[in-house]
Amino acid sequence: MNNSVIEVTDVSKSFGGVVANRNISLTVPDGEITGLIGPNGSGKTTLFNSIVGYHPIDQGSIKFEGQEISDLNVQQIARLGLLRTFQQTRIYGKMDCVKNMLISVPHRKAKWSDMFTDYSAEDLEKAEHLLDFVGLYSKRKLLSGDLSFGQQKLLEFAMALMNEPKVLLLDEPTAGINPTLINGLIDRLLRANADFGITLLVIEHNMRVIMNLARHMYCLAHGELLASGAPEEIQNDQRVIDAYLGAH
Amino acid sequence: MFDNISLLGLAPFLNVQLLLDGLFIGAIFALAAYGLALVWGVMNVKNLAQGEFVIMGGYVSWWLSIPTMIWIGIPEIDFLFVYIPEITFLEFMKPRIHPLYGVPIAFVLLFGFGWAVYRTIISRVIDKDLFTSLLATFGLAIVIQQVLNLMFGPETQTADARFPVLTFMDNNVTVAQVKMISFLLAGLLAAVVVTFMKMSRMGQAIRATAQDARAARVMGINTDKVFAFTYSLNAAICGAAGALISMIWVIQPFYGIGHSIRAFVIVTAAGFGNLPGVIMAGLGMGVIENFGGFILGAEFQQAIVVGVLIAVLIWRQIQMARHRQVVQ
Amino acid sequence: MISGRIKALLYLVILAAGIWAPFEYPAYTFQIALLWLMIVFALTWDILGGQMGYNSLGNIFFFGAGMYVCSVAQIGLYYDVAEYTAHFGAVKVDFTMGQYFTGLFVGLGLAALVSVVAAVIFGWIVFGLRGPYFAIGTLGVAIAAGELIGAWDYVGGGGGITLPSFPGDPEDRSNLFYFLNFALAIVTFLFVRWLYSTRFGLALNAIRDDEQKAEGMGIHTKRYKTIAWSIAAFFLGISGGIFGNMTGFIEPLEVAFPTVTFGIFMVLMVLLGGKGTLWGPVIGAVVFHVIKELTWTYLLGWQWVALGALIIIIVVYFQQGIVGWMMEQWPSMFGIVVEDKSEQAKEEAA
Numbered sequence: 063m064n065n066s067v068i069e070v071t072d073v074s075k076s077f078g079g080v081v082a083n084r085n086i087s088l089t090v091p092d093g094e095i096t097g098l099i100g101p102n103g104s105g106k107t108t109l110f111n112s113i114v115g116y117h118p119i120d121q122g123s124i125k126f127e128g129q130e131i132s133d134l135n136v137q138q139i140a141r142l143g144l145l146r147t148f149q150q151t152r153i154y155g156k157m158d159c160v161k162n163m164l165i166s167v168p169h170r171k172a173k174w175s176d177m178f179t180d181y182s183a184e185d186l187e188k189a190e191h192l193l194d195f196v197g198l199y200s201k202r203k204l205l206s207g208d209l210s211f212g213q214q215k216l217l218e219f220a221m222a223l224m225n226e227p228k229v230l231l232l233d234e235p236t237a238g239i240n241p242t243l244i245n246g247l248i249d250r251l252l253r254a255n256a257d258f259g260i261t262l263l264v265i266e267h268n269m270r271v272i273m274n275l276a277r278h279m280y281c282l283a284h285g286e287l288l289a290s291g292a293p294e295e296i297q298n299d300q301r302v303i304d305a306y307l308g309a310h
Numbered sequence: 311m312f313d314n315i316s317l318l319g320l321a322p323f324l325n326v327q328l329l330l331d332g333l334f335i336g337a338i339f340a341l342a343a344y345g346l347a348l349v350w351g352v353m354n355v356k357n358l359a360q361g362e363f364v365i366m367g368g369y370v371s372w373w374l375s376i377p378t379m380i381w382i383g384i385p386e387i388d389f390l391f392v393y394i395p396e397i398t399f400l401e402f403m404k405p406r407i408h409p410l411y412g413v414p415i416a417f418v419l420l421f422g423f424g425w426a427v428y429r430t431i432i433s434r435v436i437d438k439d440l441f442t443s444l445l446a447t448f449g450l451a452i453v454i455q456q457v458l459n460l461m462f463g464p465e466t467q468t469a470d471a472r473f474p475v476l477t478f479m480d481n482n483v484t485v486a487q488v489k490m491i492s493f494l495l496a497g498l499l500a501a502v503v504v505t506f507m508k509m510s511r512m513g514q515a516i517r518a519t520a521q522d523a524r525a526a527r528v529m530g531i532n533t534d535k536v537f538a539f540t541y542s543l544n545a546a547i548c549g550a551a552g553a554l555i556s557m558i559w560v561i562q563p564f565y566g567i568g569h570s571i572r573a574f575v576i577v578t579a580a581g582f583g584n585l586p587g588v589i590m591a592g593l594g595m596g597v598i599e600n601f602g603g604f605i606l607g608a609e610f611q612q613a614i615v616v617g618v619l620i621a622v623l624i625w626r627q628i629q630m631a632r633h634r635q636v637v638q
Numbered sequence: 639m640i641s642g643r644i645k646a647l648l649y650l651v652i653l654a655a656g657i658w659a660p661f662e663y664p665a666y667t668f669q670i671a672l673l674w675l676m677i678v679f680a681l682t683w684d685i686l687g688g689q690m691g692y693n694s695l696g697n698i699f700f701f702g703a704g705m706y707v708c709s710v711a712q713i714g715l716y717y718d719v720a721e722y723t724a725h726f727g728a729v730k731v732d733f734t735m736g737q738y739f740t741g742l743f744v745g746l747g748l749a750a751l752v753s754v755v756a757a758v759i760f761g762w763i764v765f766g767l768r769g770p771y772f773a774i775g776t777l778g779v780a781i782a783a784g785e786l787i788g789a790w791d792y793v794g795g796g797g798g799i800t801l802p803s804f805p806g807d808p809e810d811r812s813n814l815f816y817f818l819n820f821a822l823a824i825v826t827f828l829f830v831r832w833l834y835s836t837r838f839g840l841a842l843n844a845i846r847d848d849e850q851k852a853e854g855m856g857i858h859t860k861r862y863k864t865i866a867w868s869i870a871a872f873f874l875g876i877s878g879g880i881f882g883n884m885t886g887f888i889e890p891l892e893v894a895f896p897t898v899t900f901g902i903f904m905v906l907m908v909l910l911g912g913k914g915t916l917w918g919p920v921i922g923a924v925v926f927h928v929i930k931e932l933t934w935t936y937l938l939g940w941q942w943v944a945l946g947a948l949i950i951i952i953v954v955y956f957q958q959g960i961v962g963w964m965m966e967q968w969p970s971m972f973g974i975v976v977e978d979k980s981e982q983a984k985e986e987a988a
Contacts, residue, residue, distance in 0.1 A: 154852075157844070158844050165852075165855075346729060444774075449947070453950070455946075456943045456946060530928070610785070613782055623763075624763060627767065636767070636768050
C-alpha cells in the first residue's frame with residue numbers, strides 16, 4: 063500500500079450521551095478512491111464532520127499528510143486542501159453558476175491584496191472548463207438556486223474541483239440523482255481521480271456505485287468500525303450483511 | 311461607585327433589601343420572558359414588541375386606578391362650510407378602580423390585542439426569514455410607544471395600590487405589601503399557564519407544534535390557530551406582568567425596549583423550553599439590576615440591562631465556540 | 639441591459655444636479671445635504687445587510703462614535719476639552735479659519751480611524767452571532783454607547799457639546815457642509831460600486847447565501863466580515879463627524895446614537911429600495927427622504943406612528959424593494975438570465 067494521506071487513529075465522538083463514533087481508526091491511501099459504507103445512523107457523516115473539523119473530537123488523532131488537524135477549524139483544514147461536499151447540497155443560491163465557481167478558487171494561496179482584485183482570465187476559463195466537465199456549460203449564466211437538485215449536486219462537485227483539493231470527501235454523491243445520470247457521475251468521479259489526481263473518500267449507499275469506484279472500503283455500524291477490505295470481501299462479509307439487514 | 315460598594319459591606323441589611331426588591335421585580339421579568347420563550351419556541355418569531363405589551367398592560371391598570379373624565383360624543387366639526395357643534399352624549403367621572411383588578415383586565419384586553427396583531431401582521435411574516443419578523447415587531451413597537459405617548463404623555467406613572475408598607479429586621483428592611491402580592495400573583499399566573507400547557511388540548515397542540523410544526527399540521531392540528539393562540543397568550547401574559555409592574559415600579563411609553571431586551575437576555579441565557587432556567591434567569595436579572603443600579607446609580611438602569619445583554623451574548627459565543635459552533 | 643452611455647449620462651446628470659442644487663435652492667441646502675447623508679447611511683448599511691446578509695440594527699454606533707471623536711478632536715487641538723464641555727457652550731471660543739479647518743479635517747480623519755478600530759474590536763464580539771442575535775447584539779452595542787456617553791462628563795454627558803462656530807459667512811458654512819456630504823456620498827457610492835465588482839463582493843454574497851459552505855470552501859470569512867464592517871464604519875464615522883458640525887450641537891441620545899430614528903431609517907431605506915443591489919439603497923434613500931420631508935410636518939405629532947406603520951407595511955408587503963421588484967419584472971434589463979420554461983420542458987421531454 064502506498065503512503066496514506068489521511069490517518070484517523072482511535073477517534074471517538076459523542077453528542078450528549080449518544081456515542082456517534084467509538085475508537086475508529088482508518089487510513090485513506092494517497093491518490094486512490096476509498097469507500098465508506100454503513101447503515102443509516104452508523105456514524106459515517108459524524109466521522110466526515112470530525113475529519114473536516116466541524117466539531118472537536120473527544121479523543122484520538124486525525125492526521126492529514128502527517129499533520130495533526132483535529133484541533134484546526136473548518137477553514138484552516140479546507141485551505142490545506144481537504145474538502146467535503148454535503149449530503150444536502152449546498153451552493154450559493156442567489157449567484158449564477160459562474161460566480162459560484164469563481165468564488166471557489168483555492169483560498170490557500172489568497173493574500174490580503176487578492177481580496178480586492180478581479181478574477182484572472184485563467185480563472186474564468188477554468189471555471190467554464192469545469193462547468194463543461196460536469197455538463198452545466200449551457201446553464202452557466204443561470205442563478206444556481208434555479209437549477210434542479212441533480213444539477214446543483216453537479217455544480218457543487220464542480221465547485222469542489224475548482225478549489226483544487228488534494229483530498230475530496232463526498233457525502234452520498236448519487237443520493238437524489240436521476241438513475242440515468244449515475245453512470246455519467248461515476249465516470250466523472252473516476253476521471254477526477256485519474257486526471258486531476260484527487261484522492262476521494264466517498265460515503266455511498268448505492269452498492270453498485272461504490273463497487274465500481276472504490277479500491278478499498280470501510281464499513282461502519284453503530285459508530286464502530288465493523289470491517290475493512292477490498293470491495294468483494296466487504297460485499298461477502300457476513301457481519302456487513304447482518305448490519306445492513308438489522309441483525310445484531 | 312466604590313463608596314456604594316463599601317456601604318453594602320457596612321450595612322448587611324441593605325443587601326437583604328436589594329436582594330428582596332430584585333427578586334420581586336425579577337419574578338415579573340421572568341413572566342414576560344416566559345411569554346417570549348413561548349412565541350420563540352413555538353412560532354420562531356423574535357417578538358421585539360414584547361416590552362411594549364408589558365407597558366400597555368401597565369397603562370391599562372394605571373388608567374383604571376386614576377380618576378379621569380370620560381367623554382362620549384361627536385367633536386366640533388368645521389370643514390368645507392359645514393359646521394357641526396360639539397355634541398355630548400355622555401360625560402362622567404370614571405370611578406377609580408383598584409389596579410389589582412387591572413391584572414385580569416389587562417390579561418383579557420391584551421389577549422384580544424395580541425390576536426389582532428397576529429391576524430394583521432404576524433401571520434404574514436411567520437414563514438419569512440427571521441429578520442423580517444424581528445423588524446416587523448420592531449415597527450409595531452414604535453407604533454405602540456408613540457400612540458401611548460400621544461395618549462398619556464411622556465411622564466412616568468405608578469398605579470397607587472394603597473397597601474401598607476411592612477418593615478422587618480428592626481425597621482432596616484422594608485417591603486411594600488403590594489410587592490408581595492404581586493410576587494404571589496406572578497407565581498399564580500405562571501402556575502396556571504404551565505398547568506394549562508400540560509393539561510388542556512390547546513396546550514398539547516401548542517407543545518406538539520413547537521416540536522415540529524409540519525408534523526403537527528400533517529396530524530391534523532390547525533397550526534394557524536395554534537400560532538394565533540400562542541401569540542395572544544404571550545401578549546396576555548405580558549399585559550398581566552405590566553399591570554403588576556405599574557403597581558410596584560414605574561411605567562413610561564418608552565420603557566418598553568428595556569423590557570424587550572430583558573426578556574431577550576433571559577431567554578438567551580436560559581434557552582427556551584427550559585422553564586426553571588427562565589425563572590432563575592429572570593430572578594437573577596432582577597437582582598443584578600437592583601445591585602447594579604445601587605452601585606452605579608439609577609441613571610445607569612438602561613446601561614446595565616444592555617451590559618448584561620452583551621455579557622450574555624459573549625458568554626454564549628464562548629460556550630458555543632468550544633463546540634466550533636455559532637450562536638444562531 | 640442598460641448601455642454604458644446612458645449610465646455615464648445618468649452619472650453626469652446626478653453630479654450636475656448635486657452641484658447646482660444648493661445655489662438654486664439655498665433655503666433647502668440643509669435638507670438636500672441630509673439627503674446625501676441618507677444615501678451614505680443606506681449604502682453602508684447595505685454592505686452588511688444586503689450583500690453579506692448580516693442585518694445590523696446598530697450601525698448607527700459608528701455614526702455617533704465618529705461624531706464624538708471628531709468634535710473632541712476639533713476642540714482638543716486648541717482647548718481643554720473638559721473645561722469647554724463643562725460650560726455647555728457658554729464659553730465662546732473663536733477659531734481662526736486655519737484653526738477651524740485644521741481641526742475639522744484632523745477630526746474627520748480621526749473619526750474614520752477610531753470607527754474602523756471600533757469595528758474591528760466589535761467585530762470580534764458580534765461576528766460569532768447569527769441572525770436575530772446579531773441584530774439585537776448590535777442594537778445593544780449602540781444603545782450602550784449612547785448611555786455611556788451620556789454619563790461621561792468629559793464629553794459633556796447628557797448635556798452634549800456645542801461645536802466651535804464657523805469663523806465666516808453662514809452661507810459659506812452651509813455650502814461647506816453641503817459639499818462635504820455630497821462628496822462623501824459620491825465617494826461612498828463609487829467605492830462600493832468598485833468593491834462589488836471585485837472578488838470581495840463575491841465573497842460577501844457567498845457568505846450571505848451559505849456561510850457554512852463558504853467556511854467549508856476555505857474562504858477567510860472572518861476576515862471578509864471584519865473588513866466589510868470596517869468599510870461601513872469608515873464612511874459612517876466620517877459622516878458622523880460632518881453631521882455633528884453641520885447641526886452645530888451634539889448630544890448622545892437624539893443626535894449621536896439615535897437608534898430609533900437614523901438607526902432604523904438605514905434599514906428601512908435599503909428595504910424600500912431593494913436589498914443587495916447597488917442602486918437600491920440610493921433609490922430607497924431618495925424616495926424615503928423626499929416623502930418624509932414632504933409629509934412630516936403635516937402629520938401633526940403622528941409622524942412617528944406613521945414611521946412605525948411604514949416599517950410594518952414595507953416589511954410585510956414590499957420586501958423585495960423597488961429595485962428588487964423591477965428585477966422581477968424585467969430581469970433582462972439587469973443582465974439576469976432566466977431559463978425559458980418552454981425550452982426546459984422540451985429538454986425534459988427529449
